[in-house]
Amino acid sequence: MLQFSTPVIPFYESEGPPQALPLLTYHTEMFCATLSHILISPQEEMAFSTLPLRGRTFSPSCVFMTTSRVTLPVPSRAPTPKVVKSVSFATENSKSDKVLTYSSLSSLSSKDSKILKPEGEAGRPGHGGYNLEKALNWDANCFKSLKECIHRSIKRYCDVDMSKKLQTPTALHEVHKEALTQFPELADYHGCWPVGDIIQMQLKNTSAKAQQKNSRK
Template sequence: MTPSSVPIPVWYEPAPPPTPHPLLASETDIPDLCFDVGPLSWAEVDMSKRSAVPNRTLKKARAKTMATDVLCSTTPTANTECRSVTDSDSDSTDSSSNESEPESQEDADMKIPKPSGEVGRPGRGGYSLEQVLSWNPRRMSEFKKLINKLVGECLDPTRSVSSQSLSRVASLRDKALNKFPELDQYENLWPVTDAVKQRLKYTSSKARKHAHDAVAAEAVNRKSGKKLRSRRLQD
């Protein structure tokens, strides 16, 4: 019987191979295959090699923690340093800003020092109070009037500032500061002291001159009285 032929189209595409079925290795006929199917729990595992790195890391972490705890519990300064290390960046920024606050406060507390030299002697090693203060002329006039009034009320105008009572001088300074709060920016209220010194210098010198004139007038009166009596005796 002649075999029959089947015509094949020109663009013949073979069908895909059949899907392989999974088989166990023991069911195959591949030679020289050997598998160790022993349980994993029977395998000998070197635990020292497996835990070497974690143990070292853990020991280092524990040692670092213990050292930090010792430093923190030793002194308050170390405790502050430990807290600053563990704080966040924002906390460190806040602490640095807090450290700069005392410096700004010190700058704010700085007061104007007293110039060198003696008040009322400009061009001769001293200075003029009006020029140094550079106040408004009206404000300066009010300040001088107040000092003149307080000197007459609180102090002895016939004596110098070094001969005055300290408690009375302190009372005068407080009253002047109450009327002129801007005086607080000057160290030890030296404008008040200078103004009082100038006023007492004027009033004391005027009092001395008045006393000298009174003594001279009394001497003249005595001399004229003696002449008058002598004339009467001659008559």
């Protein structure tokens, strides 16, 4: 049998690039981790590492990047129910205050519109008092008729032996009522003070005379 041999140069030079060496099986398990990002919010970012390995399972690693606090919405409270009763009370109070204010103003205006009583005591012009006839400035006959009317009422309803302070309110009221009936213009005087002055002067005279009579006995 014939054998053929091929001569080989000691230092072989390949005409092309060297071929890649075959890799062992365990060398193929080398890997490079790749990251995939999942967007959670504009301020947070979560990264998962995906490792396509055979026979091995890796838990994903989470990376949180927080630049600002997350503001949670504040739960809105239910509106407080209105209490109708308190509102009605406030309205009633405001109305009552208005009524009181109006009544006080009307009383002040009515008082200002009426003729006020002069200072001092009637029948004592030289001792800090005043003359009633001059203060009224009535016609002489009209003033005389007024005095006679009040004197008749005093005899009918009052005890002429006592002063005005000792008379009953009912008796004084009846005298005032009859005087106003006969002379309606007395309503223009505050408190109807001309009638009160005539009653005081008349009962002062009659009670003084009664005391003199009793002292003589």
